[in-house]
Amino acid sequence: MPVALSVPPKNTLIMAWNIDSISNFDPAQSVEIVTSELLSNICSSLVQFDKHDSTKIRPAMARSWDVLNDGKRIVFHLRDDLKFDDGRVATAKDLAWSMQRIIKLNLGFARALEDFGFTKENVETNIQALDDTTLQLDFDKPYPVHLILATIGQTYTAALLDRKTLETNSVNGDMGNKYLATHSACVGPYKLVRWLPGERVVLQANQHYWGEKPKIQQILVLHVAESASQRLLLEKGDVDIARDLSSEDVLDIEKQGGPVKINRILRPQSVYLSLNNRREIFANEKVRLAMRYLIDYDNLGKTVLKGIAIPRASYMPLGVPGALDEKEGVPFELDLKKAKQLISEAGYPDGFKANLLIGSLSYMSSVAQSIQENARKIGVDLTIEKMTQTQLLSRVRGGNYDIAIMSWHTTIPDGYLSSIRQVFNPDPTFTEKKGMSLALRSGYYDVKVNKMVMDALSEKDQNKLIEQYRNLQHYILYHGPMAYLFQTYYIIGMGPKVKKWFWNSFEIRYSEAEK
Template sequence: MNERFDRRMVLGTALAAVLAGATLTLTTPAQAQLVRTDVNIGVRLEPPHLDPTGGAAAAIDEITYANIFEGLTRIDRNGEVGPWLAESWDVSEDGLTYTFRLRSGVTFHDGTEFDSADAKFALDRARGEFSTNAQKQLFAGIDTIEAVDPTTLKVTLTKPNGAFLFNLGWGDAAMVAEETAVSNTSKPIGTGPFKFVQWVQGDRIELAKNPEYWGEPATLDKATFKIIGDPAAELAALMAGDIDAFPNFQATENLPMIETDPRFTVAVGSTEGETILAMNNKKGPLADKRVRQAISHAVDRQAVIDGAMFGNGTPIGTHFAPHHPAYVDLTGTYPLDLDKAKALLAEAGYPDGFKATIKLPPPTYARRGGELIASDLKKIGVELVIVPLEWAQWLSEVFKGKDFDFTIVSHTEPMDINIYGRKDYYFQYDSTAFDEVMARLDTTADQEARYELLGQAQRIITEDAVNVYLFQLAKAGVWASGLKGMWVNAPIQANDLTGVYWE
């Protein structure tokens, strides 16, 4: 074959690819490589449904946040709050009234226009009497909502709330339309850069690029979230090339090996995930603070981190992220001390210990950690029966039904220490002192004063041994080396694909 014919072949191939809409990179005169515009993301848990405004499972936001649904404000990869569907806002001098200017030209995936009436509906629905929003408390301080005109929304609070704009950036505050809100659980309709395509139960959820997106369009044309529950299967899928990325890789014992493979990028970052041994504060022996303190003295936190997470995790002593400036290091409050633990149990009337159940959701940290903690507590006479639950069962029995003694879970919501003020929350803590601190926090805008109050709140729940604070969940991400734009840290529950592309 002569040189002239070779050149014509290459040019013809390039022209055909361009006409087909493909992005072409020529590596040699006789070789061409197409840049991919699809991605296969591996996720550990299948969400119970796909409406972020109607469920507590992090697995919902991990697929829908920023991809399908958007809010008035956005929490970015650095944990900072910025504009989203509200392009700007004004706050009254008394801190009570927020006037949002909404973006024009925004449409939902079904083609209907987004305006202030939709925003009012979404917020009223989230805070309404029959709301199923898992974070309904975020909206409790709203007094009135007024759709002034199609692009102006006025929200008035009952009292100033320094965290209000941050709260509106949660997935629980996503904007939904009245016409499609009910069906968002199975056929989500949002305003985001990706549209929902299909959900094959137990296997995958597929998204496609939204060609009518109001903002900067996504680079990817297609994204598939593959549900892979077994850590060993995660590794096999990664090595076989079936999965391009695991934003939260569970088989962390394999990270050293993967790091040596040039095909992959390994990025270990931080999350907002306080991993706790939660205790039912109103059930049996655990209703006694001395018993909870005994449990806290009996658990070897570092052994749990090493055994369940292969060393990936930061010990914590309270329900607060260590990377936050307001964090108070209380890890020394309950040092490992079996004699102290036994003495506290005896003082509480349980010299021989007691029997209880520990209900464990699917994540590896829970299943592995539960076995280690059961071994720890056996040393002080507390016999735990391990009950593995699937995610939907855990939400029904533990989170909603409060039918448990112990459980292990990571609370990945940002700045969520306020959950300890909810009397009906699953671990059923009730403290007047804590409530008073949080009430002052709600009306305090000065940053240093807020940090001081947050420190007081941390000390109260640690002193009361509400739960055993184990570790801050690490985010071990693994993805193909040519995939760019993945989040290293997780300041919010999200696998945001808006900036992801292949190089």
């Protein structure tokens, strides 16, 4: 366990967090949850959600924008005071290069632009800087403007990278990808000054930030994997924030009523069983359905998940327009007889064996053991393999697993984005390596699902759209490749010296924290 400072100074916020999933700080590549949060505080976006109402879009690096050509073109007008952390002026030319770079590298975040028709062949023409403060995006067809703003404008898809630094540090044409494994190079409130894998991440306030200057000058994130260790550091005053407290620790701290406080807000993060459809067993729809009846949603909600998550079997998180409500979103209950019947009908009357991969998050083992015990009762032998989050991601992305407990998180409250990232799969050959689609990772391809997702994209009537998403969720509940388990809360244990901490369901802004 890393050693914290004995007394956290006023201008430094120290967090204890399990950060073993970090592998890179390149906005073109990083799609996992921890790095996404850090990058959203390192790299500014073109626009941002209103912090009190995530349905409203506000200016950020872009002071305004125009929608032209019947929705096939958007022109962003940038602020003229954007600077990199060394004080050099950042321009729309840097931003156009940064966005083109995502497509050219063809890494994890390329899908976010490809969904809007950008390709290696057209990206230099369709993403252009007209001058130092004007960025023009041309699309292959009209898309809902709010979707473009939320998906491209509000995320680090439009991170404004330091082209000069990345080209100087390019290795074998990687456009600075290896450099960004341990550095940051973008316009934003903080910059990465140190990352020691398995130990710590250090962010420092950018003195040339265009927005309101951060109150906290340094963010120190310590890698602390276990809840008990995080709690000890928090109660001793060695850290200000604990991010991975277990249900037991959360409830105990609340019961004690001491100076350490628990704050929670429901977030759009879903935890699910990924069932690898490349395996013959899980290619069988009846086996996948049987796995859902081995999940004791009620008991997990009252024990392991109490205070930190709510049972949720639908892929669309609560808080996203069109999501099934709490009751309708959990139509399953533990039913061993039903599960046994389904696997027998699938051709496995004597059960089967499979490996269940889990990461290092605090709740993983307890949830896995609950499912393992229920499976054992119907002859299904699950062997649990525990590993770091990075190892887990690598195994799943490579298709080298039977079952895995995974999580998915969105920063965008939109039904289309929830659907295309989870259940839509554009590649029936399963050869795509960018890894943005959960369905692709699990080897699942369903023409009907793909059509339902794309039909929703073109639906203009809001009531009809909501009904389409409801129908899609009901279909996935019984036919899909993932058995969803629960939706988590943002949970933090907060020390008494923290006076202000801003978050909502879709973002956390370190720059607004105060001590």
